[in-house]
Each structure stands twice: as C-alpha cells, then as structure tokens.
Amino acid sequence: MKKRKLLIAAIVLLLILLIGGAVAYFTDTAEATNTFTIGNVDITLTEPNWVTTDANSNNVPDAAENKLPGEEIAKDPTVTNVGENDAYIFAKVVSACTTDASPKEIFTYTVNTGWYLMTPDNACTNGSITRIYAYGTNSAMTKVAKNGTAVLFTKVTVNESLTGEETGLTGANKTVEVKAYGVQADGIKKDGNPATSPADVWSAANFS
Numbered sequence: 001m002k003k004r005k006l007l008i009a010a011i012v013l014l015l016i017l018l019i020g021g022a023v024a025y026f027t028d029t030a031e032a033t034n035t036f037t038i039g040n041v042d043i044t045l046t047e048p049n050w051v052t053t054d055a056n057s058n059n060v061p062d063a064a065e066n067k068l069p070g071e072e073i074a075k076d077p078t079v080t081n082v083g084e085n086d087a088y089i090f091a092k093v094v095s096a097c098t099t100d101a102s103p104k105e106i107f108t109y110t111v112n113t114g115w116y117l118m119t120p121d122n123a124c125t126n127g128s129i130t131r132i133y134a135y136g137t138n139s140a141m142t143k144v145a146k147n148g149t150a151v152l153f154t155k156v157t158v159n160e161s162l163t164g165e166e167t168g169l170t171g172a173n174k175t176v177e178v179k180a181y182g183v184q185a186d187g188i189k190k191d192g193n194p195a196t197s198p199a200d201v202w203s204a205a206n207f208s
Contacts, residue, residue: 042083043182049074049154060173069162075109077152077178079135079144086143086185088201089135091115091152096174097124098166105129106174107156114142115152118198134198141201143185152178181207 051063051074058065064073081087097103103124111117115133122129135150136142144150156176164170183205190200 039085039184040083041085041087041182041184042081043087043089043180044080044082045178045180046078046080047076048078049076067158069158069164070160071158072155073157074154075156075176076154077180079150079152079180079182081144081146081148081182083182084146086145087182088141088185088188089144089150090118090181090198090202090207091133091135092130092179092181093133093152094128094130094175094177094179096176097127097129098162098169099127100167103127104159104161104166106159106162106169107176108159109153109156109176111153112151114150116198118202132202134202136198138198140196141185141198144182181205183207 051061053062054060055062067073077091079089079091081089093109095109096106098106105124111133114135116136116138118132118134119130121131133152134141135144162169183201188195188201188204190204195201195204
C-alpha cells in the first residue's frame with residue numbers, strides 16, 4: 001500500500017510537471033510604422049520688371065544704358081518661396097560707388113516695408129557698398145509661406161549728386177548686385193535655443 005501511494009504521488013507529481021511545462025501565456029506584438037515626407041527650402045530671385053532688351057548686343061540692357069543723374073530704372077528683386085516649407089529670407093545688395101577721395105553711391109534705392117537693414121549703413125569701400133537685409137523686424141524674422149513673395153525694392157535711381165566729374169564714372173559699366181538667401185523657418189536653433197531674430201538666424205544658417 002505504501003509503495004502504491006508513493007507510485008500515485010510520483011504519477012501526480014509527473015503530471016503536475018508536465019502540465020506546468022505546457023503552460024502558455026497570452027502574448028501579442030504590435031508595430032507602428034510612421035511615414036514622413038521630407039520637406040525642402042527652395043527660393044528663386046527674379047526681377048519681373050527688369051527690361052532685358054539689348055538691341056546693340058553689348059550685354060547691357062537698352063533701358064540701363066547712358067543713364068543720367070536722377071533717372072530711374074525699373075529693378076524689382078523678388079524672392080519667391082517655391083519650396084514646400086515656410087522660409088526665412090535675406091537679401092544682400094552690393095551697389096557700385098565712385099572711387100574718389102569722397103566716394104558716392106552711384107545708385108540709390110528705397111527698400112520696401114517689411115525689410116530690416118541688418119548691417120550698419122556702411123560707407124563705400126573699394127568701389128562698392130554692401131548691405132544685408134532681413135525680411136522681418138530687428139527682433140523677429142517674418143515667415144514666407146510656400147509660393148509667397150518678398151519684393152526688396154522696385155527701382156534704382158542714378159544718384160542726383162553725381163556731376164560726371166567723378167573718377168572713372170562716365171562710360172563705365174556700374175552694377176547693383178542682389179543675392180537672396182533662404183533658410184527653413186521652423187526648427188532652426190542658435191546655441192540650442194529657437195532662433196527667430198535676424199542676427200541669430202543668419203548666424204545659425206552660417207550665411208556669408
């Protein structure tokens with residue numbers, strides 16, 4: 001009887017072990033895959049009202065030839081955001097100056113409302129003057145949305161104070177060069193902090 005009890009106990013223990021070894025737990029797995037579209041910043045710089053007709057093929061548009069003090073020439077640098085994302089916009093203008101002891105800027109222009117002069121109004125140096133403008137205020141940039149535009153100015157005027165006696169002026173080709181810059185408006189940081197002021201955005205974007 002004692003052996004039978006031991007045998008039954010052994011069988012019961014074996015069954016417990018077998019059942020215990022066969023225990024299954026409810027399990028499940030889940031996976032989330034998120035799809036993102038990467039945006040971009042893309043700008044164009046055009047001058048819709050700049051007349052390019054060059055009848056004498058001298059690489060100077062007829063409308064810009066032989067200009068006199070006080071004359072105006074249509075020139076409207078227009079920055080357009082053709083990218084998918086909002087952008088901050090800057091513009092650099094390099095305008096010709098005379099090279100006399102007291103140099104004069106050869107062309108003048110009036111910047112449209114909405115732009116902020118970042119650089120001091122520098123003096124003419126080595127035949128030109130450079131100014132950098134930000135689309136915004138001194139404390140915060142203004143976002144330009146997709147297909148949005150920012151027009152810097154609409155015309156340039158030959159400086160009325162020119163006399164024609166300035167060194168190397170008469171008959172010389174003088175230029176007003178405009179370069180536009182664009183950077184993403186969201187997520188840009190300077191020293192780990194959100195960058196919104198013109199100075200911080202320009203620095204963070206590492207423009208030059």
